[in-house]
Amino acid sequence: MGMNRPITIGRIDYANAWPLFHELEDRVEWNRYEVIKRVPSELNRLLQAGELDVSAISSFSYGQNADDYMLLPHLSVGSIGKVNSILLFLKEPLERKRPERIALTATSATSVNLLKILMTLRFECEPEYVTAEPVLEKMLETSDAALIIGDQAIQASWQNHGLHVIDLGQLWNEWTGLGMTYAVVAARREAVTAAPDAVQAVYHAIKASKQYNKMHLRPLIEQACSQLGGDSAYWNMYFHSLQYDFDSKLQEGLKLYFDYSKQLGLLAKQVELTFFEDQSAQKVKE
Ligand SMILES: C=C(O[C@@H]1C=C(C(=O)O)C=C[C@H]1O)C(=O)O
Numbered sequence: 001m002g003m004n005r006p007i008t009i010g011r012i013d014y015a016n017a018w019p020l021f022h023e024l025e026d027r028v029e030w031n032r033y034e035v036i037k038r039v040p041s042e043l044n045r046l047l048q049a050g051e052l053d054v055s056a057i058s059s060f061s062y063g064q065n066a067d068d069y070m071l072l073p074h075l076s077v078g079s080i081g082k083v084n085s086i087l088l089f090l091k092e093p094l095e096r097k098r099p100e101r102i103a104l105t106a107t108s109a110t111s112v113n114l115l116k117i118l119m120t121l122r123f124e125c126e127p128e129y130v131t132a133e134p135v136l137e138k139m140l141e142t143s144d145a146a147l148i149i150g151d152q153a154i155q156a157s158w159q160n161h162g163l164h165v166i167d168l169g170q171l172w173n174e175w176t177g178l179g180m181t182y183a184v185v186a187a188r189r190e191a192v193t194a195a196p197d198a199v200q201a202v203y204h205a206i207k208a209s210k211q212y213n214k215m216h217l218r219p220l221i222e223q224a225c226s227q228l229g230g231d232s233a234y235w236n237m238y239f240h241s242l243q244y245d246f247d248s249k250l251q252e253g254l255k256l257y258f259d260y261s262k263q264l265g266l267l268a269k270q271v272e273l274t275f276f277e278d279q280s281a282q283k284v285k286e
Helices: 015-021 040-048 059-065 110-122 136-142 150-158 168-176 189-194 196-215 218-228 232-241 248-263 279-285
Strands: 007-012 033-038 054-058 069-079 086-090 101-105 128-132 145-149 164-167 180-188
Touching (some): 007 015, 007 196, 015 054, 015 180, 015 232, 040 059, 040 180, 054 196, 059 069, 059 110, 059 248, 069 196, 069 248, 086 150, 101 110, 110 145, 128 136, 136 145, 164 168, 180 189, 180 196, 180 248
Parallel strands (some): 007 033
Antiparallel strands (some): 069 180
C-alpha cells in the first residue's frame, strides 16, 4: 500500500470553486501533494487519465466514469435556482425564435449536457451544437446562441450587449422544482485503494477549507473584485447563492439529470452515487 509519488489534486480555475479550495495548501496534512488548477473539461480529462488522484470535476464526468470514481461527501458546486455563471446568450428570445445553431463552451461538460436536456425535453428543440472557445462575440459570429460558464459568463452578464440571457440553473429549477449540481469532488478508486490515508487527508483539507471560507468570505470577495471586476455586493450574492454541501435535495436533482442524460443517450448507463467513506467518522461511530 501507499504511493511513491505526491498525491495530485485538481481544482477548478473559476471563482465558483474558491470557497472549496482557497488556502487549501495550508490545510493538507500530508507531506507530498500537488495542486493543479485548470478549467473543468481539462480536470475531467486528467482525472480520467489517472494523472490526478482527487479532483473537482464536472458532475457529468462523474456520470461517465462512476465505476472508477468515488464521490467525496458534502462537497459540490450547485444551485437551487439561479447559478449566475451558466448562461445561454441568445440573439433572439427563445419564445420568438428557436435557435438553429448553438455554440458551446469547450470548458464544460455538465452545462452543455444540461442545455441539451432542456432544449430537447423542455423546448422540443433540436439545434445544431458546435464546440468553441468561450469568447462570446466570436461564438455569435456563426451561431444564434452561445453557452458560456464560470468567470467569463459572469463578466459577459455585466456587459450591455443587448442579448437575451437565460440562466440554466433557474430554468432547471423552474422546470423540475429541484436544484442542480454542476461540479462534484471525486477520487479515483485506485487512489483510495492504494493510499486511503492520503485521500482522507485531502478530503479533510477540502472540507476544512469549505467550512472556514464559508464563514470568512471577505478575502474571497476582495480577491474577486480585484481580479475579475464587479463589486462586493455582487460577489457576496454569488458566493452565498451557490450550494457547496451536496445534501440529499441536491443529490435528488443530480439523479434526475443523470436519468435524463441516460434517456437521451448522453450517458451510456444508469449512474449510482457512490461515496468515499470518511474513516475518521467511522471511528467516531464505533
Ligand atoms: C457554476 C459553475 O459550475 C461549473 C460547471 C461545470 C460544467 O459545466 O461542466 C463544471 C464545474 C463548475 O465550474 C460554473 O462554471 O459557472
